Amino acid sequence: MPSKMKYSAAFHLVTGLSGIGFAAVIFLVNMIILVPAGEPAPGSDVGAIVDFYGAEDGAVTLASMFLPVSWFAATLFGVGAVSAARGAERERSEAWSLAGLAGILLQNGTFAVLSAVRITLAETGGSVAPEALAVFHDALLLLNGTFLALALTGLSIAGLRSGVVRRWQASVGFCAAVLQFASAVLAPLVLEHGGALGYIGLAGWLLWVVWLVCYGIALMRFGKRRSLGRA
Structure with missing residues (x-):
């Protein structure tokens, strides 16, 4: 029994660190690499988007190298959150944590496509159907808010009802989910008008982080409490 307790603590330590990682x-990819390099916000002029990816191929390449690490870490984090909540969920015949994990996996897939589009724009210098690819990129980025909202909602409810997270932490998740989902619903308007509408998704993304x-x-x-027999 003690060995199992130690394993549980180690597992949740790894998955918790994966979430932080x-x-x-x-944050590194977006706020330290791409934004300082001049990445246009969703809804910006298509020409500006094409010019950015054509001129800043170094920043795009560097950012893309980090993304596989983020998808790996996100999946481990999601699995850890499911593991922590499933015991309490089974007693209630609920599966909110699985809905949250599905959101994480879907956003990983969406960003894999996004990364491929970015690399294509950077490597071709914006010479292959650049306008269409640029709009496709922004549309995917905005619609990804649907999957982030699903992950935030599912894992926040699961974490709250199983005692993994506190009410204020779940509230942050719910606020981020509302903003992300609103950004996805308003995607056509953001692409057409840009401006202040784009800040809805940005605010939701910052709360997501x-x-x-x-x-x-x-x-x-949670893993530490469980190893001590308190969870």
């Missing part, structure tokens, strides 16, 4: 990587860090810490604490 995922947050760190996506905060939520990931908080949830990762909560998973590590």
Whole structure:
């Protein structure tokens, strides 16, 4: 029995750190590499988007190299969150955590396509149907808010009802989910008009990063409590 307890603590330590690592990587890729390089916001002029990916192929290449790490870490984090919540969920015949994991896996797939589009634009210098690819890229980025909202909602409810996260941490997740889903619903308007509408998704994304860090810490604490026989 003690060996199983130790394994549980180690598992949730790894998956909790994976959540924090995922947050760190996506913050690095977006706020430290791409935004300072001049990446246009969704809804920007198509010409500006094409020019950016044609001129900043180095930044795009560097950012793309980090993304496989983020998908790997995100999946481990999602599995850890499911593991922590499933015991309590089975007693209630619920599966919110599985819905959250599905959202994470779907956003991983969406960003794999996004990364491929970015690399295509960078490597071709914007010479292969650049306008269409640029719009396709922004549309995917905005619609991905649907999957982030699913992950935030499912894992926040599961974490709250199983005692993994506190109410304020779940509330951050719910707020981020509303903003992300609103951004996805408004995607056609953001693409057409841009401007202030784009900040809805940005605000939701920043809360998503905060939520990931908080949830990762909560998973590590859960594993520690469980190893001590308190969970």
